[in-house]
Structures are given as C-alpha cells and as structure tokens.
Amino acid sequence: MDQEQEVFKHFVNPLKAGVTKFKGVMLPVCFKDYAKEIEDMEVRDTDIWVTSFPKSGTTWTQEMVYLIVSDLDYEGAKETLDKRFLHLESGILMDFKGYKANHPEFQCVDYLIEPIKVIKNLKCRRLIKTHLPWDLLPLEIRNGTKKPKVSIPFFYSILVFIYV
Template sequence: MHIQIERFDDELEDLIKKVYNNPFRSFVKMNGVTMSETHKKFSDAIENFQVRDDDVWVCSIPKSGTTWTQEMVWCIANDLDYERGKISLTDRFPYFDLSARSEWPAILKANPGIQIRREMVDSVNYVADLPSPRFIKTHLPFKFLPRQLRTGEKKPKIIYIARNAKDTCISRYHYCRITENLQGSFEDWCNLFLQGGVMYGPYWKHVLGYWEQRIEDNVLFLKYEDMKQDLPSVIKKTATFLGKNLTTDQLSSLTEHLSFESMKLNPAANNEDLIHLMKEITPSKFEGKFMRSGKINQWKSEMTPDMIERFDQWTRENLKGTGLSF
C-alpha cells in the first residue's frame, strides 16, 4: 500500500498540540488517517506480513471492548483452558501494531532503567515468528491491514468489536489522561475525537471499514452494547463463528469468567502492568485503572447536552444508508 502523508489543517494541528503532552508521540495524517509518525517505519513490514489461514484477529478502535473480546475469543478457541489462561493476555494475544504506536528506541534512551516487553520494539516481526495458531490484536483500520488480509488471499478469522462513539470517546479520554498526561479540557478532547485527530481516527471510517467486510464469511462484526446486554448470546455467536460448541455449563462458566468484576480482578487480563509502564514513561497527575467502569451510556452523565447533540448529528450523518446502528 502506498503511504501518502498529508498535513492537518492548522486548527486541528493546534488542537492536537494543545491536548497531547507526550514527547514520544508525534502524529501525522497518513492516507487520511491520524497515525503515529513511527508507523512509517513499519508500513512495509505490515503490508507484506505473511498471514496464515489459521490466524485469529481481533480488530477494533481503542477502548471499544478489545481486551474483553480478546479474552472471550481466546477462551472459546482454546476450549476454556483457564489454567493456560493465567498467562498474560498480552502473551497469548499480542498487539500486532504495538511498535508502530510510539518511538520506543527514544523512550529507552530517555529512560535507560525502564523495563519494556521485547515485542514493543518490533511487534510485527515478533508476531510473525509465533507458532500457529496465532491470536493477533490490532487497532489498524481495515485499509492498513496486511495485503493478504485486504485482498482475501488469506482467510483467517477476523472479529471486529465496535462501541457507541460517545462511550468510546469517554473511555479513551480517561485512559489517555492517565497514560499520556492529556492537557486541555474534556471538551477539547471531544472536539479532537469528532475531527478525527485521535490516533486511528476518523472514528466512523474505522468502524465502517470493517462493517463493509461483514458479508465475508471469515468476518464477524460484534457490538460492545450487545455483549453488555446479552453476553451469553454473543458468546454462542462467536463460538459458532470459531467452529466450537459449548455446553450449557461451559457457557455459564465463561459468562462468569468474562463478567466485568472477574475481568477487573484477573491479573492476566486487566492490563494494570501497562498502566504502570505508561505512567513511568509519561508521568501523569491523573490516577485510574485500565478497566475503569465498563458501563454503557456513560455519556448521559459526562457529556453536556450540546456535545451529545453534536455527536448524535455526526453519527446520523456518517451512518445514513449504511444499515449500522447503535
């Protein structure tokens, strides 16, 4: 895929600089998508990555329920092997484009005593060397995926998890406030989100890029809200997609394992080590956890009526005629 770098307009550029206070983060507009400048170093390796038909990919925009979906998918595919599931989810289900997010060599130079996971420096080749079956997480838009995935040359399982835009915006704000020491107001962040100035944005282009692929038999499109409202049904749907049959007892067991309360207390899945690492790199005055509340409709109490209307109008404009709703 040819990479074309474009300029942000001056207003958006100024807003990005106002909100972010991270010396290891530099954004560019790449093929219409806000990406880390570091992505350019890995674009060829990502484009030419050798996909395997028995891979399982979980794709999303950040803070859409990715970790929850990863744990569900891994448990189903591995016959509810909770003992092996005590291994960190980041080992069982690595983040494909992790090294393309930040300038890790510069981070290490500035923080010589810091301990990072080895795949952070080159996650693409790290994933390439894993034995099959590989479970792979990515936040890349569909058009940034490896060529063999985009063209259908390889047909691994792809599960996309989407979440209401307002709740995604709020959840991501609280997470980035802790890990990136965000400046400015919540309203500034919302404006950045609406304008596609948050990494992997614009939001709706990301979601619709995968929504358009749902007709493919190797693609499953899930919604966070459905998981919250009827988790057993989503588990069964995902199991069928993965070619697995669960007994009534297994379904009950996995539903309990995937409850927000259980996930928040599960050290293999709650990503607290990541929070500590990011706070070492970019100290922040804000405190919080990776799994904060897991609730739906947070926007009702956290957004102003004016901001809610702006998000709703933006959503209506982008979803008109697509068949997708939240």
C-alpha cells in the first residue's frame, strides 16, 4: 500500500473526503477548490502571518503576537484564539462548507466554513495562521509584492518581525 492510500484510509469521514498530492504536498482533497483563491488572495502590508509546521510552537507564538499587537490586552485575550487569529486553511482541513451543503441543519461559525472570505472582509489588522508550505501561500507574499509581517515559530523560539 502506498503512502497516499495509507493516509486516505485514516482520513475519511463526513467532514473529510480524503487526501491527494498537490504540488508534492499531501493535502485534503477539497484543497484544490481553495488553491487559486489562496494564491490570488490580497495581502496587506499590515497583516501578521504565523506560518509553521504543526506542533512547533504555533499556539504559543499566536498568543505572544496577539498580546504584542494589542498592547497587552489580556481581557481581549480571553476570546478564543480561533476568533483572534484566523486559521487560513480551517475550512480546508475539514470540509465544513461541503458538509453544510449536504446537511443544511449543521450549525457552524463562518470562519470555519469560509475562512478566506472572513479574512478578506476583516477591516482591522489581520492576524492569520497557516500550516501551508511557502509554495502554497498567497503569491503577493511569495513574490514580495506585499510585505506583511511573518512570524515563524521554531521549537518554542520565536522570530517575530513586527512593528508595534
């Protein structure tokens, strides 16, 4: 059994349709529906992106960045991290949109069903988390057209390039 079939065997349920290779990376099948939208996504110079591998200090980094940019707003930090720091591919990891289309009674917050749309519509400074590799990030980041602040957590050390 090849790697893709082995992963697929464990990655299928009503919210997950399986995985496929996309530019050499194993991703949920529904990623193909979002790839162009992510690549063409308008990036703002005021954005702050935390890009990392899972389990490499991402949550800790998100909390630190939030507190820095909010001038230590501990009261605001009581709000769930998913609302303060939107996860770019949350609607891709689990196909909430497809599931809701087949189950209209399913209740879910917008930022899980269409995170890219929610991120695009934010008026304030956007805090965005992603586990996507560099080659799958928006083109404006990769080609340097826009220069958001990008933080890369690294085993609980943090490299944050932001100006408060």
